[in-house]
Amino acid sequence: MPAPPQIGIVVLQPTAFCNINCTYCYLPDRDSKHVLAQTTVERLFTELFASGWALPRITVIWHAGEPLVVPVNFYRDAFSLIERLRPPSVSVVHAFQTNGMLIDADWCALFRDWEVGVGISLDGPRELHDANRKTRSGAGTFDRTMAGIRCLQAEGIPFHVISVLSAASLDRPDELLEFYLAHDIDQICFNVEESEGSHISALFDGGDLQGRYERFLRRFWHAARASGRVQFVREIDLAIPRIFRPSESDAHNTQVEPLAMLNVDSHGNVSSFSPELLGLKNADYGDFLLGNINRDSLSTIYENCLQSALLRDIRAGVMACQAECDYFSVCGGGAPINKLFENGSFASTKTSYCKLTQIVPTDLVLEAYDRLEQSWTDDSSSFPQAESPAVPQASAPSPRMP
């Protein structure tokens, strides 16, 4: 008997529609105005909570399309519905990834009332942001996104930004940091512009992308630490607990475990693994779909997953990673969507994406750890200075990797 799934993340698409048209967008249905029905929300969470597969804490990420084009009251109704269905043993937190352009006092009230996690897509200063994040008529969106951020700040709502790094921004870590500090933005995540779906990133075409990104991230991280004003740099701060962890087990990778991420579109179609797979067309894998929650029980969807070529090939890729990659214990086998789009197969290993998201951060953290250990050896009274990276201190177990 396979172990039952452990579901901790639900990525739920309120609508595929987006009010803007970024040059790097891979979503194929961003013109569709179909909206998720409350009956689908009810069916999904009734099934999830009855299954016994929900982890004690479920994060619901409202994403894939611009979530704020759906009215505030849609979420008030959906959140209340989920709350009524929720058993006492499970907590649910909601999170939005938004372009921020529609944020106003009503949205801030929702975020505050439900303690919603808010991520804003902001690519840095106007010139970098407006180069790619455009309206359908081609105008830049910087001013409206910044207005949304100012509204969050005025209402005291915490948020982080996700900045997509293009070729132009990779050489400008200092300018990016200066921009965030000038606007009191202290929680920062980076995504390097990728090739996904119909979008082909020029960054992945050639050149020393890994080296450029490593120089960017090292410089940004160390300068951010030295400023004393940045709370969180995702690429480093999430890598540290994966590298320095108490048990011998490999890192938990929700993108390769069946139904660990339950990804549901606005029509109730269900997929799993990389959330970006949902909505893409693929004849070999049945469009990556495992069922429809309006029609199928969660146990049927799980059975479909266990018998799917999708799981078979993703597992083959994970086993190949385990056999050949020094970073496996930190990474756990990577992101299936990037293996498919970069290598043409789920049953493959290294991608540019894994070099950027796993290998570079791991190397930078270990580089800092080595420096710190050396400083302890040279002078046992020497502890991290203001500019030192935040590696665990003397009680940390030895890093497992590489």
Ligand code: SF4
């Ligand atoms: S870093 Fe890349 S090659 Fe290594 S385990 Fe992760 S996905 Fe596989």
